[in-house]
Amino acid sequence: DIQMTQSPSSLSASVGDRVTITCRASQSISNNLNWYQQKPGKAPNLLIYGASSLQSGVPSRFSGSGSGTDFTLTISSLQPEDFATYYCQQSYNILTFGPGTKVDFK
């Protein structure tokens, strides 16, 4: 199976900060990489699919980039509702998720 890693595992930030989360695959997955946001006690919510396509209804401060093995999720200006855990997911082979990155208040 393809292994996914994320860095950092957690970060502390303030409203208005630019935040970048990295996801790395153990082998090339082309652009078959998605990002989800999950808040405590809730289901995940799709943010980005195909590495860089913004899901309908998701604010434009979220963006994704990368291909092959290295990907990033960027939040251009962190808002109070963005404090959550973020997961990457590959769909190139047997579907796997990253371990998550928790974004909390500094």
Add this chain to the structure above:
Amino acid sequence: QVQLVQSGAEVKRPGASVRVSCKATGYTFMNHAIHWVRQAPGQSLEWMGWINAGSGTTKFSQQFQDRVTFFRNTSASTAYMELRSLTSEDTAVYFCARNLGYCVTTGCWFDPWGQGTLVTVSS
């Protein structure tokens, strides 16, 4: 709007089975596969497999293929997941999610997700 609504929380004894339902509304049920994903307390997400809601074809993660069954009732627009031989390690929230894209070829993604069903396995 497109929505997946899951059945309620379950408490099971070790060795028992559990069945979780996932009712779809707001779209043509047979046009999209349904994935099942679980999340143990404090852990990441773990993909269990999927069912093609049109054909009924299933695909499982190797970890679960011996003790999980997926099926669907197209007239009720409902998908089901049944997990057998439960142990305490199966305690988790189980999610269903609608497939978008083409998993086998150009990639797929999940939207929306059900609200989750907590399954607790305890003696």
